[in-house]
Amino acid sequence: MGDREIDQQLVERAQRGDKHAFELLVAKYQRKLARLLSRFIRDAAEVEDVSQEAFIKAYRALPSFRGESAFYTWLYRIGINTAKNYLVAQGRRAPTVTMYDNEDAEGFDDGDELRDNNTPENAMMSKQIAETVNSAVDALPEELRTAITLREIEGLSYEDIAQAMNCPIGTVRSRIFRARDAISEKLRPLLDTQGDKRW
Amino acid sequence: MNEQISQLMDGELDDAQAQRFLGALQDSGMRREWQAYHLIGDVLRDTSAVSGDFMARFSQRLTEEPTVLAPRRLPARHSPRMLALSAAASMAAVGLVVWAVLQTGAPHAPAEMAAAKTQQVELASADVNPYLLAHQEYSPSVAMEGMAPYIRTVSEVHGANAR
Numbered sequence: 375m376g377d378r379e380i381d382q383q384l385v386e387r388a389q390r391g392d393k394h395a396f397e398l399l400v401a402k403y404q405r406k407l408a409r410l411l412s413r414f415i416r417d418a419a420e421v422e423d424v425s426q427e428a429f430i431k432a433y434r435a436l437p438s439f440r441g442e443s444a445f446y447t448w449l450y451r452i453g454i455n456t457a458k459n460y461l462v463a464q465g466r467r468a469p470t471v472t473m474y475d476n477e478d479a480e481g482f483d484d485g486d487e488l489r490d491n492n493t494p495e496n497a498m499m500s501k502q503i504a505e506t507v508n509s510a511v512d513a514l515p516e517e518l519r520t521a522i523t524l525r526e527i528e529g530l531s532y533e534d535i536a537q538a539m540n541c542p543i544g545t546v547r548s549r550i551f552r553a554r555d556a557i558s559e560k561l562r563p564l565l566d567t568q569g570d571k572r573w
Numbered sequence: 574m575n576e577q578i579s580q581l582m583d584g585e586l587d588d589a590q591a592q593r594f595l596g597a598l599q600d601s602g603m604r605r606e607w608q609a610y611h612l613i614g615d616v617l618r619d620t621s622a623v624s625g626d627f628m629a630r631f632s633q634r635l636t637e638e639p640t641v642l643a644p645r646r647l648p649a650r651h652s653p654r655m656l657a658l659s660a661a662a663s664m665a666a667v668g669l670v671v672w673a674v675l676q677t678g679a680p681h682a683p684a685e686m687a688a689a690k691t692q693q694v695e696l697a698s699a700d701v702n703p704y705l706l707a708h709q710e711y712s713p714s715v716a717m718e719g720m721a722p723y724i725r726t727v728s729e730v731h732g733a734n735a736r
Contacts, residue, residue: 375591376584383595389643393635394599397628401608402582404627405615426631433635437643507616525583526617532585551579558609565609 381445389436396436400429403446407453414457418497428456502564510557521546522553575606582610 375383381402387395407428411421432452439448511519517539524530524538532550536543577594580586586594598604608628 375581375586375588379588380581380584380591380595383592387595389641391640391642392599393638393640394604395595397632397635398598398604398607400631401604401628402611404631405612422627422630425627426634429631430634430638433638433641436641503612504616504619507613511617522613523617526614532583547576547580547585550583551576554579554610554613555575557613558606561609561612565605565612 378444382441385436385439385441385445388433389439396433399445403449404429406446407449410450410453411457414454414461420460424457424460425453427460428453431456499564503561506560506564507557510560511553514553514556518549518553518556521549522557525550574603578603578606578610582607582614 381399384395384399388399404425408421408425411424411428412418415421415424428449432449435452439445511522514522520539521535524535525532530538532543532546535546535550539546574597577586577590578598581591581594598607
C-alpha cells in the first residue's frame with residue numbers, strides 16, 4: 375500500500391470518528407506543513423499556532439474530503455488559506471506569490487526560515503533532536519546506517535536498496551527497522567520530556 | 574509490531590496487511606513510534622523544525638473538537654431498472670441492424686449471383702415482367718442494391734428481343 379493510499383485509509387478512519395487516525399496524519403505532516411507556513415510567517419511560535427489551526431480546520435472539513443487529491447495537497451491548500459487569513463487578521467500583508475497556489479504541493483521546496491527564526495526554546499529542542507538523531511545514526515553499524523540513509527534521504531524502495539546493498543529484501547526490511555528502533559530509543563527521553571508521551 | 578510500523582510508512586505492506594495494521598495503531602505506544610519514525614526521517618532530511626510538544630498541544634485541541642462523522646461513500650451501483658433499460662436498448666439496436674441487413678440483402682453481391690437471381694425471377698414471374706419493368710425505377714430496392722436492378726432490366730430487355 376503506497377503513501378497516498380495509507381493517508382486515504384487514515385482519512386477514512388478519521389471520517390468514521392477515529393480521532394487517533396487523524397493524529398497519525400498530523401504526526402506525519404506537522405513538520406512539512408510548518409516548513410511551508412514558515413515561508414509566510416517569520417515567527418516560529420506563530421507558525422506553530424497557525425499549523426495547529428490549519429490541522430483543526432482540516433479536521434473539521436474532513437467530511438468534504440473525497441480523496442480526489444492527495445491528503446497533503448488538500449492540507450497544503452488549507453494551510454495556505456489559514457496563513458493568509460492569519461496575516462490579514464494581524465493587519466499584515468498576506469502572501470501574493472502565486473507559486474504557493476500551485477497544486478503541486480508535493481514539489482514544495484523547503485526553506486530554512488523557520489530554523490533561522492526559532493524561539494530559543496524551540497531552537498534548543500530542535501538542535502537537541504537533530505544532534506541526537508545524527509549521533510544515533512553515526513553510532514549505527516554500517517549496514518544499518520547505509521540502509522536507513524538510502525531509504526530516508528535517497529528515498530529508495532526496499533527492492534532498490536536490496537540491489538544496492540546486494541542482500542535480500544527481508545534483510546533490508548530488518549535493517550531499516552533496526553536502525554529506526556535504535557534511533558528512536560535514543561530520542562525517547564527527549565520526546566517524553568516534551569509532553570508528546572501524552573498523545 | 575514496530576517493524577510493521579516501519580514497513581507501513583515505507584509503503585511496503587500489501588493492502589490487506591496495511592488495513593489490518595492501521596487498525597492496530599490505536600495503541601498509544603505504537604502511535605508514539607509512528608511519530609518518532611517520521612521525526613527521524615524529517616531530521617535526516619533536515620526538516621525537523623517544530624517544537625516537541627506540538628502533538629500534545631494538538632491532541633488537547635482535538636479532544637475538545639466534536640467528533641467528525643462523515644457519511645460513508647456508497648460504491649457506485651447500477652439499478653436493475655437501468656440494467657434492463659440498457660439491455661433492451663442494446664437488443665433493439667441489434668434487431669434494427671439485422672432487419673436492415675435482411676431488407677437490403679448483401680451489399681456487394683457479385684454480378685453473376687445477381688444475374689442468376691434475375692433469371693430465377695424471370696422464370697417464376699414471366700407474367701408480371703412487363704409491369705415490373707415499367708415500374709422498375711419506383712422499386713424501393715433500387716437505391717439500396719446498386720447495379721442489380723439494372724442487370725435485371727438488361728436481362729428482361731434481351732429476353733424480350735430474343736422472343
